[in-house]
Amino acid sequence: MDLAIVGAGAAGAAAAYALRATNHDVTVFEKSRGVCGRAATRRRGDCTYDHGANYVKDDSERVTELLTETLPTEGLVAVDDPVWTFDADGRIAESDRPTETKWSYERGITQLAKRLFTETDAEVAFETRVGGLERTGDRWRLDDVDDDPLGSFDAVLLTPPAPQTTELLTATTWDDPRRAELAAAVEAVPYRTIYTVLLHYPFELDRPWYGLVNTDREHEVGWLSREECKDGHVPDGESLLVAQMSPAWSSRRYDDPSDEVKADAAGIVAELLGDERLADPDWTDRQGWLYALPDEGADAETLRAAEPEGLYFAGDWVAGDGRVHLAVESGLDVGERIAE
Ligand SMILES: Cc1cc2nc3c(=O)[nH]c(=O)nc-3n(C[C@H](O)[C@H](O)[C@H](O)COP(=O)(O)OP(=O)(O)OC[C@H]3O[C@@H](n4cnc5c(N)ncnc54)[C@H](O)[C@@H]3O)c2cc1C
Secondary structure, three states: OEEEEEOOOHHHHHHHHHOOOOOOEEEEEOOOOOOOOOOOEEEEOOEEEEOOOOOEEOOOHHHHHHHHHHOOOOOEEEEOOOEEEEOOOOOEEOOOOOOOOEEEEOOOOOHHHHHHHHOOOOEEEOOOOEEEEEEEOOEEEEEEOOOOEEEEEOEEEEOOOHHHHHHHHHOOEOOOHHHHHHHHHHHOOOEEEEEEEEEEEOOOOOOOOOEEEEOOOOOOEEEEEEHHHOOOOOOOOOEEEEEEEOHHHHHHHOOOOHHHHHHHHHHHHHHHHOOHHHHOOOEEEEEEEEEEEEOOOOOHHHHHOOHHHOEEEOOHHHHOOOOHHHHHHHHHHHHHHHHO
């Protein structure tokens, strides 16, 4: 069977992985230049940093086993340092929640999708944005955004975030009432926007925590972490803070000049940590994530109703929460159903 997977994020990679030992021909279309989607890594100088998802939680036995036993474990990094909390007034407190293991890789979290794809024969077409689908007989034709054909397939798996999957369904020609029902179910998934700001300092920041999470969701910072707690990410004697600004602040500042946004974020972080040196990082980076985290899942029954026609869905929004391990599980599940 010829299968097209749209999106080479954690879900798309896991689906391809689940199909590795079958005789399905898998082609993956990915609009960006790399794999792993919102679980993203960049490099600058000697620093490596995860500027989307910070880590994979060990909440899923299946995914933890995949990371720690099945896939190559070379360079797998466990962050064991604790996550503390802070409130709207910036009061930082030790958390009584048990410390869970958080996974990344020395070369960054994108290694997860890289390692999954390495186990497969899937062909990944980068910088290829799928613009729409057309049902022709019992096959699906995919076009790019210029309406140029990308190929015809027995089945298609859509993994982009729900708003981008809605765009694809809206641009789909399929004379069947399920098309509109699907588009409505997928469009209903609410998302949070997050602006990530990276702040680098040429000195060490001595703190007892890896991350700080804002528990009342009233602070301008939603999450702050120290990338140096991941082996291999930040040279000794330096510090790299990852600040994920709150959804309200991120949406408000999303289109402002990035230098202003980064400077303001640095000031807020300096105040939160009570260290004025932090307002003046020696370099910064940033990434706006318009569709960062789904707050709910789409109706599973509506999604599954398209499967007899060879149209499948996977991703964190199918699972119902913005987590890498859930995206992986969703991809594995759908891959196993396709294999059947
Ligand atoms: C700032 C931030 C922090 C986060 N922190 C954490 C965390 O610490 N721990 C955690 O577990 N999770 C975290 N998450 C959530 C986690 O990143 C996601 O749940 C997970 O990566 C989703 O994987 P996915 O495969 O479902 O989707 P994605 O990663 O979004 O993959 C979809 C892929 O589809 C591609 N695509 C989209 N449209 C098209 C198209 N038309 N044609 C071709 N390709 C297309 C995209 O480029 C992308 O590569 C965070 C997310 C963000 C944004």
